[in-house]
Amino acid sequence: LLDALADQGALAIERVRLVEDLDRAERAAETDRLRQALLTSMSHDLRTPLASVLGAATTLRDLDEALAPEAKRDLLATIIAESERLNRFIANLLDMTRLEAGAVAPNLAPHDIGETVGTALRRTEAMLAGHRVAIDVPADLPALRLDPVLFEQVLVNLLDNAAKYAPEGSTVTIRGWREGSLVRLQVLDEGEGLPEAEIERVFDKFYRVRKGDRVRAGTGLGLSIARGFVEAMGGALVAANRPDRPGAAFTLTLPVPAKDRDAAPEIAA
Ligand code: ADP
Numbered sequence: 385l386l387d388a389l390a391d392q393g394a395l396a397i398e399r400v401r402l403v404e405d406l407d408r409a410e411r412a413a414e415t416d417r418l419r420q421a422l423l424t425s426m427s428h429d430l431r432t433p434l435a436s437v438l439g440a441a442t443t444l445r446d447l448d449e450a451l452a453p454e455a456k457r458d459l460l461a462t463i464i465a466e467s468e469r470l471n472r473f474i475a476n477l478l479d480m481t482r483l484e485a486g487a488v489a490p491n492l493a494p495h496d497i498g499e500t501v502g503t504a505l506r507r508t509e510a511m512l513a514g515h516r517v518a519i520d521v522p523a524d525l526p527a528l529r530l531d532p533v534l535f536e537q538v539l540v541n542l543l544d545n546a547a548k549y550a551p552e553g554s555t556v557t558i559r560g561w562r563e564g565s566l567v568r569l570q571v572l573d574e575g576e577g578l579p580e581a582e583i584e585r586v587f588d589k590f591y592r593v594r595k596g597d598r599v600r601a602g603t604g605l606g607l608s609i610a611r612g613f614v615e616a617m618g619g620a621l622v623a624a625n626r627p628d629r630p631g632a633a634f635t636l637t638l639p640v641p642a643k644d645r646d647a648a649p650e651i652a653a
Contacts, residue, residue, distance in 0.1 A: 425590050429473050429603055433466035440466075476605040479537070480589065483612040490531035490617045494641060497525050497560055497569065500532055504539035505558075511544055514552035521560035525567055526644040534613040538621070541606040542571040542634050548602065550575030550631065565645040569636045577625040577632045586623055587611045614638075 440459040444451070451459075482488050498521050505517065546556040550573035557572040578586060578593065585591050590604040607623070614621040619638040626633045639645075 422590060425604075426477075430470065433469045433473075436466040437463050437470075473603050473605075476603050476609060479609045480605055480612075483609065483616070488534070488613065488616045490534055490613075492529045492531055492617065494527035495530050495532050495535070496527055497521060497567065498523060500530070500535050501539065501558055501560070501569070503532070504536045504543060507536065507540050508543040508547065511547040512556060515547055515550065516553070516555040518555050518557045521558060521569070522562075525560055525562055526640050528567055528638050529641050530617050530638060531613075534617060538610040538613050538636065539569075539571070541610040542636075545606060545634075546571055546573035546575070546632070549573065562640065565640050566637050567640055569638075571634045571636075572626060572631060574629065574631045577630050578623060580625065583623050583625075587621075 440462040444456065444459050501519065501521055505512070505519075543556065543558075550556065554574035556574075557570075559570045559572065561568055582593060586593065587607050588604075589608045591608075592602060592604040607621075611621045614636055617638065619636060621634065621636050624633045624635070625631070
């Protein structure tokens, strides 16, 4: 009987090992598949704008004399816009790489939220030129321990998205408030909002709701970088749809520094 039991035990162990091997193989295949998809999407994001730049530059060189001044201006505008797109994509890739390497070491010091919001707004002025901007950030919010460079980048990414995905003439709202030991900062827009089933996926690398959307250029990296930066600063970033009207709402939460609060913070979405 003991022998039989031992045999059964050995069999069970063998079975577990087989299942584990299978799991590992499946995971490896999934990782491979993801890496492949990532490479395909990256080369597309790099080559499409590069092809436009090359095309426009070649036309300018070959047809120089034959081109009307407006045509030349259009070609130059294409070169500049596509180069900017490439630049943005590469900057995003670098941010992403730094995040994944754990090389983002936030330089945390107390900063005024209103001021940081002001700087981010100045940086997105051109993007938001066709939108109305409403700011509701009380001046008496406690200073937060944050890295202004990272924090501004987060706001810039959120504001860029609001500008891109909400129609011209609509209002982009920045709201800040204190909730006990937390401060929340929200960017709200009046666009279509996010498909309810895919809300969490917008933070995935290279994820875009409307794939191949060339009108609203993007890399699908902005939000995953934003969340990475916020988490590196000890905060949280979540997406939702506005309850009151169509539009997306991104909420950033950071703890109030210990000296300004009574209880320990609970960072939760
Ligand atoms: P992208 O470079 O594509 O804008 P992001 O990571 O910033 O990349 O966003 C991922 C996707 O989430 C976008 O492609 C878009 O489909 C969706 N999204 C982001 N912000 C908004 C918004 N304010 N309103 C609607 N959809 C949004």
